[in-house]
Amino acid sequence: MARPGFVLEVDDRTPPLAVPSGDGFRLERFPLGTRVVYPGDPIDPVPDIGEAIAEALDAPLESAPLSERLRAGMRLTIAFDDNSTPVPAMPSPDIRARIIEAVLTRAAAAGVDDVALICANGLNRRLTPAELEALVGERVFRSFFADDLLTNHDAEDLDAHTAVGATEAGVVSLNARVAQSDLLVYVHVAVPPNALAGPSGGPAGPAERLTAAGTVRQIRGLTGLQTRDERGQIAVGEAIGAVIGEAVEVFEVDAVLDNDSYTGLTDFLGRREWEWRVKDRVRAGVLRQGLRFAPTSPRRRAMDGVRGGYRTIAVNAGAPIAVRELSRDQVLAQQRVEIAGQSDVAVVGVPFANPYGVDSVVNPILAAWSALAGTLAAHVGMPVVREGGALIAFHPLSADFSPLHQPSYVDFFGEALTADSDPYAIQSEAEQRFATDAWYAHLYRTSHAFHGVHPVHRWYEIAAAREHLGDVVWVGADRANAERMGFRAASTLADALEIVGSSVGHDPTITFLHSPPAVVSDVR
Template identity: 25%
Template sequence: MKLSFEYGQGLMEANLPDNTDVFIPGETVPDPALLQNIEEETRKSILNPIGVPPIAEQVKKGSKVTIIFPDRVKGGFQETSHRKTSIPIIIEECLKAGVEKKDIKLICSNGLHRKNTKEEIKSILGEKVFNEFWWSNQIVNHDSEDWDNLVDLGRDDYGSHVIMNKEVFESDMAVLIGHTLGNPYGGYSGGYKHCSTGITHWKCIGAHHVPHVMHRDDFTPVNNHSLMRKKFDAIGQHMEKCMGKKFFTCDAVLDTYQRQIAVFTGYAKEIQPLSWEVADKRTYVPWAEKKYDVMVFGMPQFFHYGNGMGTNPILMLQAVSANIIRHKRVMKDNCVVICSSICNGYFHDEEFPAYREVYDLFQSDYHNTLPDVEKYGDYLSNKQEYIDKYRFNYGYHPYHAFSMISCGHIAEMNCSAIYIVGAQEPGYARGMGMKTRATFEEALKDAEKYAGKNPDILALPKTFKTAAVHLMMK
């Protein structure tokens, strides 16, 4: 059969055996039904929160409100997106309760991601909210290196060092706008994952995005009960304990195309299991009738973390690992991955400034596996050049590269071979321990030494163009 897979700015064709099984999120198995009256249902959820008082009982004139919203990485940009629907309702309810407009601050929870540009913020929030709050400096990106706006909360029950956004900490009501969407890091986005990664410091994120957490048996395949997930919850609840108040959390369960299936509002500890129960119906898909020897997919240049993710060698391997984490339940042990990537040496140094240095470190000084370079996390995360590029030049924080190498090694832990197909500069892929071939057909032929002559093949077109699921046995 002929299939097309993402490759750079376009597609690459593959001739695969006719017995190849194909899965496309939202198409092969339809998503659950969408909310029909999105604004009405969102408003109903916000006005009837679970486990916390309604907005009208929490704030009054003089109250300071922070609204924390996710960055451009996920959540959609359509006019009915969760951010564009929920935030105006929350602002309206605050104003009704007497809050003055000047006392409302909107904070993009970019965490260690690069700060979002003015144009991106506008696309996330919509023209109306943007124009009402941007020009008065009431919309900002979180800055995890701005010590004038961070507060050190000590250590939580797991020993994680919790450092959070000071404006959020000091506000009278802190609103988390989140998305319950399948995520290889701890099962789902939203809930306490949102605050524990989005408005913290790299040392806090370094408590869970690290090898000793991510390389445990409870991390792969993805699930909602790993140590990572427990750390997210502990950090978020430690914040609440120190703040003396609960986050007012409004999470939407999203489908393949970032549209709302359900909305839950209230105390994160209570709404997480409710949102997960609904999200499980879309995310954990009992579909496979056999386990597969080979997984085939493609990688565009621009997805998820940004332009260059599909060419930056560390992020290429992280993306391969993400598919292993999601689909491990349907793959045989020591499976083979075949993935198209233009792999042309484009790191996008402006957006991912520390990545080239981390890659070069991996090539030298007795670094045999990715976790060997973890020891440089403190050094590079304190390098002023990279901190300045994160703070002032829309670059990813240097520690982000180290959180990604922890994930990248998972592919090596679970695969007998990883092939990059169509690389223009194949040495970058080989430098990450991946094999290179010119075509899918050549890679599949070479993979016979690992998977045999008639392997069971799982093909995943659009795997990085849609919100992924976690495949399971039927």
């Protein structure tokens, strides 16, 4: 049985701890008494992935077996998550490819010949053909892509959406191919934080991934105020998910992965520091110095090439709500760590791997999202830091942006944000501008850029987490870039603790969320 996560209290014998910081990592000594939250070891994988997939499809939750729901003459659509999940990418073959091939085999046996595949990228960037092939496998790609039957979802193509109902928030418009299908098979990868949003068809499911841009904005809220109340945002997603569920039959397949984020030369980063062997310490020193002094482009290519060692611990299929509930419980079973009480200060490291920075750049906004919304907000119940407490995060916050993937991020960071901005005050105006800008929409539709409103939605999530905190300080960050986002910067951890001392006291309780692998905190 895998070792569960636990909380270590730093004492005189505790070695320096690895803290990710952008394309590299630091070895930091923490003050005595600091609580260090370690995730559990990876859970044992399923013995045979093929058998696990077959069992899930043939004995699903609250649904007839998939084969019984397939028939000749029907229209079948298979949608699957994009490459924002998991990060780093899993080893080949991707579990989505295995699941999709199993679904197609059953469809062929049932005589289904009207089949299309859609990458459920929502407002994320369109994937390149090579990226699509990596997710669905060479055989599926070769069979469907050339005939335009394997495509990215286009949330801005008004002619390719169908109104399927309405909620109090407005009309719900769904991808036309999906709306006109007799069955939608949705292939989802369950890892935190996307598995923590609840069992609805909300933010992590078809409600956001396969609808028109205007419907997504209903979930996020035109003013952003709904994100102040997390339940409010999820409720909108559930309502829209319910409309989708009434409009089209959905059969969901979830692959639940373990938390083995590191392989090869970096595998020691997934182990507890006092268990590092001599060769691990040598590798840590060489790798840290090599990354520190390497030119930006080679360093970034090296980190982009890192792959996770993820293995599948469960495959669940059937009715979406039942599947999401079970997948969420399985994710929490391996990654939830109980913590006794909140702290004055939380410390997190921001690694190179980011859902919105795959084969790209982790710009300052994405780094802030990773720290506040991706790591600190990955909890059940109360957050690990008390209300009015402080967050100390590690990342250089360099003003690096991808001109191909992140054009709207450049303008949002440079024009919408200023050091004295109220995080909420800028949102309504910014969303209207970036959501309706024709150039951003053109780049999203014809190139590989994130939708124009993408940075605004990430800022909603950052601002919602920021509202809970009294102070946010970045260690090793560009001071001007930190201040532009309303944060402060420090050179060292000791300096950061001195800075937050004025608001939380000079002898604060400190909790370091040691990740990745991801930690889901459960404060009791």
